[in-house]
Amino acid sequence: MSEHPPKSPREPGEDPVRPHVFDGISEYDKRLPNWWLATLYGSIIFSVFYWMVTQQFRRINDGDQVTAAVQEIRAAKLASSGSYDDSSLLEMSRTASVLASGAATYQTTCVSCHGPELQGGIGANLVDATWLHGNKPTEILRVLNEGVLTKGMPAWGPVLGPKKTAEVVAFVLSKQPAS
Numbered sequence: 345m346s347e348h349p350p351k352s353p354r355e356p357g358e359d360p361v362r363p364h365v366f367d368g369i370s371e372y373d374k375r376l377p378n379w380w381l382a383t384l385y386g387s388i389i390f391s392v393f394y395w396m397v398t399q400q401f402r403r404i405n406d407g408d409q410v411t412a413a414v415q416e417i418r419a420a421k422l423a424s425s426g427s428y429d430d431s432s433l434l435e436m437s438r439t440a441s442v443l444a445s446g447a448a449t450y451q452t453t454c455v456s457c458h459g460p461e462l463q464g465g466i467g468a469n470l471v472d473a474t475w476l477h478g479n480k481p482t483e484i485l486r487v488l489n490e491g492v493l494t495k496g497m498p499a500w501g502p503v504l505g506p507k508k509t510a511e512v513v514a515f516v517l518s519k520q521p522a523s
């Protein structure tokens with residue numbers, strides 16, 4: 345059998361051996377290294393914080409993020425499709441990226457006549473219940489495209505192009521008070 349005589353369980357200065365033996369194998373009872381313990385306790389503490397932040401406070405949810413991302417992609421496709429109807433314009437009016445771009449166009453192009461709160465001025469009020477040319481999304485789009493030249497509303501379609509025009513319509517729609 346073994347040429348080495350079995351060691352005594354403990355020699356001076358040596359780590360103790362655990363009392364159990366399995367298949368003739370015994371193991372030292374070594375203290376776990378500090379770096380290892382730090383990793384263990386650190387990850388336990390981190391897991392509590394992570395759980396609280398993601399599940400309790402912000403409720404980050406993969407499903408919601410995917411839905412939002414799909415919504416952005418759909419709206420971006422709609423915005424550049426060049427053909428708009430009431431439902432696609434309404435969908436664009438619920439999409440952050442479209443609204444950001446529509447708001448930027450509004451600030452540079454419309455604010456001088458329709459005011460920073462869309463309350464009107466030289467131009468008509470765009471957030472009241474009275475619409476001179478209809479409040480359906482496609483009717484607003486038509487006013488933008490064709491203008492009301494005799495009343496001082498320029499035709500923006502040719503200036504802005506179809507995508508920016510539709511985006512600014514989406515922005516106006518997003519500002520409508522809930523009815």
Ligand code: HEC
Pocket residue numbers: 449450453454455456457458466467468469470474475476477478484487488492495496497498500512513516
């Ligand atoms: C030079 C001033 C001026 C600018 C700039 C202007 N508008 Fe107008 N807008 C008007 C006037 C004036 C009217 C009212 C037309 C009328 O009396 O029929 C109007 C009407 C409208 C209407 C119809 C409102 C209704 O009650 O039916 C919409 C929508 C509109 N503007 C959106 C915009 C948007 C969006 C922009 C920026 C792309 C813009 N306008 C830029 C002057 C302007």
